[in-house]
Amino acid sequence: MTAEAEITEDQLAELIRAMDEAAAAYIRGDIHHYLSLFDHPDDYTLMPPYGGETSRGFVYTEEGAAATAEFFASGEAWLDVVESYVSGSLAVLVAVERQHGEVGGYPDQDWSLRVTLVFRRAxxxxxxxxxxxxxxxxxxxxDQFARLARGET
Structure with missing residues (x-):
């Protein structure tokens, strides 16, 4: 087995720039541009911001892309990186996606999210x-956290 090349500072900076661009594209419903920036391999996992089970894998469909574009009507976003870590071919970004927009039929509001993102260089x-x-x-x-933990709204 050969050792993976360490991710360079330039590659990490490019990753952060691309993720910033990806966040902005997604909140605008531009799923095609978002997907052009990163690959989603078979071992991709997602822990969505609204809770629930962790999903595994990623399957692209035109219907899914159209639904995403309709759900995320407009907005702006930028990535506020708190910390980054690299090891071999892996990079981790701990960040806040600072964003607002029209999402799910709601008028423009803050939709900022805390995110942990793991990337692999391929x-x-x-x-x-x-x-x-x-x-x-x-x-x-x-007490609000405790209610959420119990599954109460």
């Missing part, structure tokens, strides 16, 4: 292998 491309997002950018009272 040749000249980046694969996103894990995304964990949550809306807890602002602290909530512990």
């Amino acid at each position: 040749g000249e491309r980046w694969e996103i292998v894990h995304r964990h997002a949550d809306p807890l950018v602002r602290q909530i009272p512990f």
